[in-house]
């Protein structure tokens with residue numbers, strides 16, 4: 490099957506009738522429900538874009554010759570890497586980088602695990618074959634994916650097997666002839682229920698010991714598998730117009746708790762079965778984390794461009810761009826953007842073929858970028874908030890502008906240096922939705938926790954960083970100091 494269109498994406502969701510709950514109710518059709526229908530339209534536009542720009546968004550499948558999504562490509566050259574990133578960028582631009590879980594993120598994971606599947610074979614060659622076949626299946630059917638990596642936050646001081654109710658977290662219940670039975674809760678599936686399938690994988694950061702083997706599983710199943718429930722948090726899409734809520738009304742992806750009640754997973758969909766050692770190494774040894782970080786960096790560059798454009802427009806609108814601290818804050822965003830671009834350039838141009846023949850970006854560049862952005866993004870949001878000041882609260886709605894009594898008053902009273910009131914408020918509503926609305930606050934939280942807990946990610950970064958050569962510089966420097974050690978020390 491060739492890459493899907495937006496219409497096909499929506500039809501599949503309707504047909505699947507995933508078990509989604511929100512605001513205390515079972516959703517009968519996510520494609521029509523106010524909490525999901527708008528983001529589903531945005532997702533559909535991504536799939537349509539594949540056919541609007543086929544030269545950029547599609548390539549010929551190596552197995553069927555069908556035109557499949559470029560974001561599934563196994564890059565074999567630096568040009569391939571760049572082509573895949575350009576497709577990622579094209580998708581990200583449709584939302585200013587605000588759809589964090591557009592399908593390319595998990596397409597990169599599925600690709601990497603599918604082609605670098607040796608690790609899964611350590612337990613049984615069948616698991617490696619499963620990963621390979623799943624990549625082909627996802628690519629050929631343009632499967633949209635959600636994923637869940639985290640155990641519930643019960644008691645973080647204890648391993649899963651030590652929890653007072655050790656059956657809360659998703660765990661292996663039984664191995665059967667045809668597959669496995671799993672039961673329990675996993676967090677937190679962004680786009681849960683508005684995608685075709687779910688990937689269950691270990692955390693990218695947290696490591697487990699052998700006693701947590703029953704919790705150490707990886708598999709992929711359709712989102713309408715019996716026993717699977719997506720329990721969504723309340724929606725931040727309040728059904729407002731695009732003028733009022735320019736981001737929340739289109740890009741509110743939703744986050745869901747995922748409940749598995751004795752769910753059956755056929756063996757052909759299992760990649761890791763009760764093996765903490767393999768789980769601990771999955772993301773790094775398959776290079777999945779590298780290809781996912783490449784997608785994330787490309788997306789975050791688009792997001793930073795969007796934020797910079799917004800900050801500069803706010804400066805223009807209220808005539809603050811000549812003030813020193815305002816320029817300095819603008820420079821901070823610019824330097825962030827340029828640093829991210831440098832990481833991307835280094836990642837792509839220092840890429841090397843891995844042992845499976847995949848052109849793999851420079852991991853140090855990407856690891857640095859993925860550790861750094863969660864730290865800097867809250868600052869970028871703060872800058873926009875500080876520059877916007879009262880303008881982020883003086884934001885009447887579109888309906889106010891249409892009201893005969895007050896429309897003309899606010900149109901005049903809220904004019905800017907270069908904009909009329911209606912246009913200035915529209916701009917500031919965008920800045921508010923990016924920073925302070927429920928949607929904007931979630932974006933900040935999301936970026937902070939995107940790849941895992943930044944504190945533990947930072948510890949892992951510190952641990953894996955090559956340090957000896959730097960200590961050697963100091964040893965050598967001190968060794969050249971012209972002195973002689975006293976005989977008594």
Ligand SMILES: Cc1cc2nc3c(=O)[nH]c(=O)nc-3n(C[C@H](O)[C@H](O)[C@H](O)COP(=O)(O)OP(=O)(O)OC[C@H]3O[C@@H](n4cnc5c(N)ncnc54)[C@H](O)[C@@H]3O)c2cc1C
Nearest residue numbers: 636637638639642645676677678679934935938941942944
């Ligand atoms: C908006 C949003 C969307 C998300 N979407 C997804 C998704 O689509 N799929 C998915 O799988 N996950 C998703 N997540 C979850 C995300 O992966 C986690 O939030 C992240 O990995 C951190 O884990 P946690 O939330 O369990 O935090 P916890 O591990 O519970 O940490 C809570 C706090 O305690 C501290 N802490 C806990 N344990 C330790 C320790 N051992 N050492 C030091 N400090 C510790 C942390 O530093 C942190 O400050 C999402 C999260 C958010 C906020």
